[in-house]
Amino acid sequence: LVRRAARGDADAFQALAVRYYRPVCGFLLKRVRRFDVVEDLAQETFLEAFRSLRAGRLPEVFSSWLFGVAHHCCGKWLRRKRPVLFSPSDAPEVEAPSEFDALAELEEQKQRLEALEKSLTDLPDETRHVLDLKHRQGKTCEQIAAETGRPVGTVKSLLARTYKLLRARLGRSGGVGT
Amino acid sequence: MTPFTCNQVEEQLDLFAAAECDAPTSAAIDRHLADCPSCAGKVEESRQLLGLLGLRLREPDRLRQLQASVRAESRRQRRPVVLLFLRRYGAAAAMLLLTIGLMGRLAPGLSSDREGIAGPTAMLSPSPVGLAPGHRAAFEMVQVEKGGNPPAPKHDGQLSRLAIVPPLAKKGTELREELRVGLAAGRLPPPTVDLELLLVNSGPSDLTLSINERTEVEIDLQGPGVITLPATAAESGLPIPPQTLPLPAGQQRGVRLTRLESVSPLGRWFSYWTEPGEYELRVRLRTAALLGTEGARRRPVTVAVSSGPITIRVPGNP
Numbered sequence: 283l284v285r286r287a288a289r290g291d292a293d294a295f296q297a298l299a300v301r302y303y304r305p306v307c308g309f310l311l312k313r314v315r316r317f318d319v320v321e322d323l324a325q326e327t328f329l330e331a332f333r334s335l336r337a338g339r340l341p342e343v344f345s346s347w348l349f350g351v352a353h354h355c356c357g358k359w360l361r362r363k364r365p366v367l368f369s370p371s372d373a374p375e376v377e378a379p380s381e382f383d384a385l386a387e388l389e390e391q392k393q394r395l396e397a398l399e400k401s402l403t404d405l406p407d408e409t410r411h412v413l414d415l416k417h418r419q420g421k422t423c424e425q426i427a428a429e430t431g432r433p434v435g436t437v438k439s440l441l442a443r444t445y446k447l448l449r450a451r452l453g454r455s456g457g458v459g460t
Numbered sequence: 461m462t463p464f465t466c467n468q469v470e471e472q473l474d475l476f477a478a479a480e481c482d483a484p485t486s487a488a489i490d491r492h493l494a495d496c497p498s499c500a501g502k503v504e505e506s507r508q509l510l511g512l513l514g515l516r517l518r519e520p521d522r523l524r525q526l527q528a529s530v531r532a533e534s535r536r537q538r539r540p541v542v543l544l545f546l547r548r549y550g551a552a553a554a555m556l557l558l559t560i561g562l563m564g565r566l567a568p569g570l571s572s573d574r575e576g577i578a579g580p581t582a583m584l585s586p587s588p589v590g591l592a593p594g595h596r597a598a599f600e601m602v603q604v605e606k607g608g609n610p611p612a613p614k615h616d617g618q619l620s621r622l623a624i625v626p627p628l629a630k631k632g633t634e635l636r637e638e639l640r641v642g643l644a645a646g647r648l649p650p651p652t653v654d655l656e657l658l659l660v661n662s663g664p665s666d667l668t669l670s671i672n673e674r675t676e677v678e679i680d681l682q683g684p685g686v687i688t689l690p691a692t693a694a695e696s697g698l699p700i701p702p703q704t705l706p707l708p709a710g711q712q713r714g715v716r717l718t719r720l721e722s723v724s725p726l727g728r729w730f731s732y733w734t735e736p737g738e739y740e741l742r743v744r745l746r747t748a749a750l751l752g753t754e755g756a757r758r759r760p761v762t763v764a765v766s767s768g769p770i771t772i773r774v775p776g777n778p
Contacts, residue, residue, distance in 0.1 A: 285710070288709070288710040289664050289665075289709040289710055290534050290664030290709070291664075292527070292530045292531045292534045295530050296523070296526070296527045296530065299523060299526055299527075299530075300523060303519060303522070303523060303526075304515075304516075304519070307515050311511070311515075317507075317510075317511030317512075317514060317515065320511075320515065321515065321518065321522050324522070324526075325522065325525065325526055325529065328526050328530070329526070329529055329530065329533060332530050332533055332534075333533065335710070336533075336534075336664075336710075338660050338661075338710050338711070338712060340710065394512070395512075395516065398512055398513070398516055399516070402516070413513065413517060414517055416478070417510070417513050417514040417517045417518070418514075418517040418518050418521065422480070423480050438475055438480060441474070441475065441478065441480065442471075442472075442474050442475050445474035445475075445477075445478070445506060445509065445510070446474060448509055448513070449474070449505065449506060449509050452509060452512075453505075
C-alpha cells in the first residue's frame with residue numbers, strides 16, 4: 283500500500299488512512315489535548331504524509347514514520363497557537379516518540395477505541411441516532427427534540443443515561459482519559 | 461440558586477460537559493467545580509468521552525474529506541516528473557588557472573616541473589570550499605604530464621583534481637584567445653569533473669531515460685572568471701556516460717557527470733573558471749524517455765530537468 287501510495291495511488295493511501303486514522307487522532311489528542319483541533323491536525327498529518335510519499339520518501343516502518351509526521355504537525359500547531367501565552371522561543375517542545383513508544387501508543391489507542399466501538403454497537407439504534415445527531419451533525423438537544431418529535435427533557439435524559447453508561451464501560455476498559 | 465452538592469453535580473455533569481445545561485445550572489456547577497477537584501476530574505473525564513464520541517462519529521465524514529483532499533493533491537502533483545540534483549561535489553572539478561605567457565611556455569606541453577611560479581606547471585587545488593555538509597573534501601596533487609592530458613581522475617568520490625598554473629595575468633579576450641589556441645593544440649585538458657547528478661522521479665509513472673548522442677546537456681557556470689570555449693573534437697563527448705536508465709516512480713538514480721561540457725545540436729562547449737572566486741553551477745538535462753512500466757504499453761516523452769545550484773569557491777594559488 284505504501285509503495286502504491288508513493289506512486290500517487292490515492293485509493294491505496296486512503297486504505298492506509300482508514301487503518302491509521304484513529305491511532306493518529308489518539309496520538310494527536312494526547313499531545314494537543316484539544317478535540318476541536320485534533321481532526322484538523324489529522325487531516326494535515328495525512329496530507330503531509332501523502333506529499334512526502336509522493337516526493338520519493340519511502341519509510342521503513344510506515345506507522346512510526348506516520349507518528350513522526352503527526353508529531354511534526356503537533357509541533358507546528360503548538361508553535362502557531364502558543365505565542366499568545368508564551369513567547370515563540372518558549373513554545374513547548376513535544377518529544378518525538380521512539381518507534382517502540384509509537385507502537386505502544388498505537389496499541390493503547392486501538393484498545394480504547396475498540397472499547398468505545400463495542401459500547402456503541404451495543405446501544406439501541408434510536409440512541410445511536412440521537413448520538414449521531416448530537417455529535418456528528420452538531421445539533422442541540424432542542425433541535426434533536428424537534429427532529430425526533432420528543433420532548434427536550436426526554437432527549438436530555440437519554441443522552442445523560444447514555445453518557446453515564448459509556449463512561450462506566452470505558453472506565454472499566456482502561457479509562458477515557460488521554 | 462443554592463450551591464450544588466457533589467451528588468447533584470454527578471447527576472448533571474455529562475450534560476454540563478456537553479453544554480446542554482441551562483445557564484443557572486451551569487453557573488452553579490461552575491461554582492462547585494472551583495472548590496471540588498473530584499467533581500472537576502469527573503467533568504474532565506466526561507469531556508474526554510464526548511470528544512472521543514465526536515471523533516468516532518465524525519470519522520466517516522472526515523475520511524471522505526481526506527480522500528477528496530488527497531485526490532486533489534494527487535492531481536496537483538502529477539506534473540513534476542523528474543527532479544535533478546547535483547551532489548557529491550566532494551569530488552570536485554578540474555579547472556584551469558593559467559599564467560601570463562602560459563601558451564608560449566606550454567609548448568610543447570605542460571611540464572611536470574613545479575619549481576618556479578612562472579613555470580608551465582599544473583597542480584591540484586587544495587580545496588574548493590563550500591561543500592555540502594557531510595561531504596569530505598580530499599584532494600590530491602596531480603601533475604599534468606608533458607604533452608598529455610591529466611591522469612584520469614580517481615572516482616572514489618573523494619578525490620578531485622584542479623589544475624592551476626599561478627598566477628593569472630592575462631584577462632578577458634586575451635586570455636580567452638590563449639586558452640582557445642591551447643585547447644585546439646591539445647595543450648589544455650578538458651574541464652574534468654566528478655559530479656553526480658541525482659535524478660528523482662516524483663511522478664506517478666515509471667520512466668526509462670535514454671542517455672545517448674541525442675541527449676542535450678547544458679552547463680551553466682556563473683562566476684567572475686568563467687570562459688566558455690568550443691570543445692575540441694578529440695576531447696569532446698557526452699559528459700554523462702550513455703546509458704539506458706530505468707527510473708521507477710518514486711525512485712532516484714545517480715548518473716556521473718565527468719566534464720563541464722555543454723552538448724546541444726548547436727555545438728559543444730567546455731566551461732572553465734579562470735580566477736579564484738565564487739562560482740555557481742547548474743546543470744540542465746534534456747533527453748528522450750519512455751513513460752510507463754516495462755512490459756506494458758509505454759509512450760515516448762522528452763524529459764527536461766534542471767538541477768539546483770551548487771557553489772564552488774576557487775581559492776587563490778597556494
